[in-house]
Amino acid sequence: MxxxxxxxxxxxxxxxxxxxxxxxxxxxxxxxxxxxxxxxxxxxxxxxxxxxxxxxxxxxxxxxxxxxxxTPPKNMGKTRWVTSLGGDGELDGRTLFTLDSFGGGGLENKYADDSPCLSSNxxxxxxxxxxxxxxxxxxxxxxxxxxxxxxxxxxxxxxxxxxxxxxxxxxxxxxxxxxxxxxxxxxxxxxxxxxxxxPTGILDMVSTHFTADLSQYWEDDVLITWLVNPEGAGSWHSGAMAAMGPTWGKHSEEFVIHFTFRPDDPNRFDEEAIVPRLRELLKLPDLEPKVHKVSHWILExxxxxxxxxxxxxxxxxxxxxxxxxxxxxxxxxxxxxxxxxxxxxxxxxxxxxxxxxxxxxxxxxxxxxxxxxWAMFTFLNHMVIDAGLGLSPDQPLELRTQVFRDFFSDTPMGETRRSRAFEVANTQRTEFQAHDLEIGFAYQNGALVPDGSDAPPRDPMGSVYFPTTRPGHRLPHAWIEHHGRRISTHDLTGTDTAFVLVTGAESEAWVSAADTVEKKFGIRIKVVTIADGADYTDPTGRWNELREIAEDGAILVRPDNHVAWRSAERAAAPADELARTVGTLLSR
Structure with missing residues (x-):
């Protein structure tokens, strides 16, 4: 060749x-x-x-x-914890708790406000x-x-x-x-x-991809179901299941279930034992799943x-x-x-x-x-949920069974146990409601020019996102209009290598500065003025709430929609300031 x-x-x-x-x-x-x-x-x-x-x-x-x-948003808005899918025993098929997830349920409006698009699956x-x-x-x-x-x-x-x-x-x-x-x-x-x-070699995770009709057991708005029951002795040992489509919701044809073995357990590669264990955990003794693939991966x-x-x-x-x-x-x-x-x-x-x-x-x-x-933290936090239920790894089956009986009992103590367990389970929002973690990350050093401003507050649980135009952060999303068409502020960058300079009503000095810098460096800077009467307008006022600059300020946005630099108001010498900034960013 x-x-x-x-x-x-x-x-x-x-x-x-x-x-x-x-x-x-x-x-x-x-x-x-x-x-x-x-x-x-x-x-x-x-x-x-x-x-x-x-x-x-x-x-x-x-x-x-x-x-x-x-997956449509309506079919991925919740995570639930159950004892099993089927079964006719006193503790079978019981729901422990559910949690809004991935922008579903009560999270929907906030997620929609902060991005031009929703999550998918x-x-x-x-x-x-x-x-x-x-x-x-x-x-x-x-x-x-x-x-x-x-x-x-x-x-x-x-x-x-x-x-x-x-x-x-x-x-x-x-x-x-x-x-x-x-x-x-x-x-x-x-x-x-x-x-x-x-750390590596912590646990051997087994994932089983299979086809089965679980429509009478699966909830339509649930993407992930955790199995927690006396027989499994905790979350990861009982298993976590996710719908895999291609039809979504309760009629999903395919699923994957994950559970753990110790790395030194000789049974971890016994694939003939997978289907019997699947039946046992789901409490579906007559289930005949079509297994596509059993895969192993080491937790690290x-x-x-x-x-x-x-x-x-x-x-x-x-x-x-x-x-x-x-x-x-x-x-x-x-x-x-x-x-x-x-x-x-x-x-x-x-x-x-x-x-x-x-x-x-x-x-x-x-x-x-x-x-x-974060991934290690949220993985291990499932064991905290087990503890919140009252489970521990060394308990005998009889004691684990009593834990579940107490949890579901119609008594004041049962109510207390359920309340405690849900409070603990709610800490798993670090996994399923990680809104700030997902879109709020920022670069501290690199292709950016800090402006000396303080970072926005951060939610230590990773859920609450605080939009900002501070350099290094993702440009906040707001719906604006361009010649009568609604677009996102994220649409200003396009797919080329041009930088975007976003300004307000008093933009003349920055327009001139951008022209000077374009000629100096031989690059393209797209100037976008967002103001009444301009080509780009802010009919809802949302951008005005988020921009953190005055009408004569400017924000320089990188091609990946992260803020590279900003000037809260007009600089004394805009062309010189912008030239220094661009020279720094491009290492020229």
Missing amino acids: SDITVPVLVVGGGGCGLTTSILLSEHGIDHHLVERHTGTSPLPKAHYLNQRTMEVLRQYGVADSIYEVG YPQVRLEPLLRAHAEQRAPGSIHFHRELVSFTQDDDGVDAVILDRDTQQTYTVHAQYLVAADGGKTVGPELGVTLEG GVLADKYQVGRIFLAGDAAHRHPPTTGLGLNTAIQDAHNLVWKLAAVLRGDASPALLDTYEPERRLVGMRNVD
Whole structure:
């Protein structure tokens, strides 16, 4: 095969790699993607797509195709804890408590106010083929499955990688300026000497993907059901189930159930025991599920000590791996790509110096660290729920059974036990109502110019989001109008590498400054004046509530919709101030 020269080589064709490809295409950057497997993942894996991820996919024209097939909001608004789905015993089929989740129920208005799009849910076994189709449509001939990275070297001029075509057993070389490792940490990171720091080997998680008719037991507005019963001795041992569609709600055809084994338990690989255990936990002795796949994964919470080594960047599972609680894995991976790709595009276009790429690690690694910690915290908090019920790992079955009898008893103490348990279960809003964690994260250092202002308050439980235009934070969403059409403030950026300068009614000085800076640096700055009588108006007044600048102030927004800089009011010399800012951001 002929050798290839391309600006970017992407290693890995999972959710992170395919998203990287889509974004590179939208920025007009040629690339070559290789994935060692013959196709996308056969496992359901990640499924929850939070609002920030859907904002990213919306920006690049992918979100609508997910909303068309993903879980409707009405079918994913609650999480519930039950003793079992079926059974006719005194403790069978009982609901312990429910919790509004993922923007459903009482959360709906707040989530809708803070973003132009709602969360979605679509299992990775179906999402990856959808992303692959988008990637191949945008970059025909650039997406290659069943091709494997064999070796690579890098120097000051670029990366040389040897690729094996596993169909033909022929090799070829890709000469790229940059390499994005979205390979799950299997090849590139270890070869570079990158260390994944943190605890691993904690538990062996078993996930069973199966088809069954559970319509008479499943609630229509529930996405995840936790099983907690005397036989299972606690949340993770009893199991957590999620609907997998493709029909959503109570008529979902497919499900996945997760439960745990100790890593030294010899029974953890006995797949013949899975279906009997499934029947026992669900209390459905006649259930005949069609098992698609039983998979094992080790519970860990690890973070790469480096996200960048020279011209090579780690993203997704190559940089961070953690429990599935709060659904942060794939979401963080897609957001890694969002941060990195516009910077690659700016450098490859000549708009920025390569030093801009050095901001990827300080921005994303701190977010990765926070998400690894949060996922571990929310995973272990399920054991706190068990304790709130009165369960402990060493209790005999008789005592665990009595705990549930006491919980459901029609007595003052039963009422007290239920109230205590719900208070404890409500702390799991850190997983299912993590609104601030999902859209409120901010960059402290990187491609931004701090303005010395104080950070907004933070909810330590991760639920309450406080919008702000402070540099480093995601631009707050507000519905505005452009020539009579309703758009979001997030729509101002589009899909190119231009910065957006948002101003108020007294915008003349900033319009002139932007023109001067455009000519100085040879880049494009889109100036958006939001004011009565301007091309962009604020009919509801929501943007005026959120902007945190005066009519003569300005906000500079990066292509990834994070605020790069702001001036609360007109600067003494706007052109000089903006030129210094842009020079700093682009490392020029």
